Amino acid sequence: MRNNRGNHRSIKWLILLIPTLTIGLWEYVRHAFLLPYFSMELGNFLAPFIVLAVTLTLVRSLFARLEQSQRALQREKETNAALEERENLARELHDGISQSMFLLAVKLDQLDALADEGPVKELAEGLRETVRVMNEDVRQAIANLRLPPSPAAAAWVVPLRELLGETAAMTEAHAEFNWSIPDASLTDKEKVELHACVREALINVRKHAKASKVLVVGEANGLGGFRCSVEDDGKGFNGDPLNVHGRFGLRMVRDRATSMGWSFLAERRGDRTIIELSKMGGKAL
Structure with a gap:
């Protein structure tokens, strides 16, 4: 921002000085070289x-x-x-929900230690697993919020490629990353939201899909919009994936897409599971 401010000031000074310098240079050239050829009246007329x-x-x-x-x-x-707002929200999540969930996990450990074998122990184990999943989701939300959106060309896309590589390494899957959405076609807000959606979809693949191939595609549609998808050949889902108990990732992606006015699709096509976001075009949000 300092460089932009410096350029801003320099341009304003140039705008102010150029007319004055032009007159000064003209008067010097006229008196030094052109006086025998131009009368004073003509020189004043041309100025x-x-x-x-x-x-x-x-x-x-x-x-x-x-x-x-x-x-x-x-x-x-x-x-x-936007960064400051996201950092404040991430801090509130960390200081509030995350710590409360940690305390709840400690209490569950104490309950588990006191409980004998039976329904109470099974209930405590089930609650602990729910808390663990929710804690991972909150931590991921904090990580997403603290990811800085960068206006530099494609800099915000690099972490997605890295996450895809990490996902492939952890699941021993083959990864492909095909990204051709022009950086200038997205606003900073769109970059933040699209990054968060793709990241959440990849984490969902890492945690649940057991895939041998993962593909991320981002392409322009020629109308000022885009299509972005995360595809895998894993085990997929039965029924509506948005209503699976204890899994919130795809719902978060859908809600983010809806808030941006994008289309959201989660479906099984043949042996592939596809999570797709699309924007038809028109004025950016």
Whole structure:
């Protein structure tokens, strides 16, 4: 942001100084070299036209750069505000829900130690497993919130490729990453939400699919929108995957997509499970 602010100030000073420097340079050239050929009246008549010509060339281009700089500053301010908000939310999750769940797990351990074999012990074990799953989901949510959205070209995509590689290594699966969505076609908010959705879908594959092949595809649709999918050849799901007890990942992806106005699809096609997000195009959110 400091570089953008410095460029912003430099452009404004140039806009202010160029007309003055133009007049000064014209007067010097006229008196030093052109006085025998131009009368004072003609020189005075030509001066405003020279300033106008310089303004239409140099100053006009500087105004265009100034507008670009202003837009870049505004994007950086919005990004920093979003990062601060996400960091505050992540801190609240960590200090509140995460610690409460840890305390609940400790209490369950105490209950388990006191309980004999039977229904109470089985209930304690079931509750502990639920707490463990929820704790993983909260930690993942905190990690997603603390992931900085970067306006640099494709920098935000790199962690997705790394996560795909980690998922493939852990599950001994073959991984493919095909990404061709133009970075400039997405807003910073869209990058944050799309990153979180793909990340959650990959974690879902890692935890549940037992796949031998995982594919991530991101492609533009030619209308200013995109299609993004996470596909695997794992065991898939029976029935509605959004209503599976104790699993919240796909519901989070659906809710994020809905809030952005994107289409969400989770289905089984042949031997592949596909989680797909798509945006038809038009004005970005």
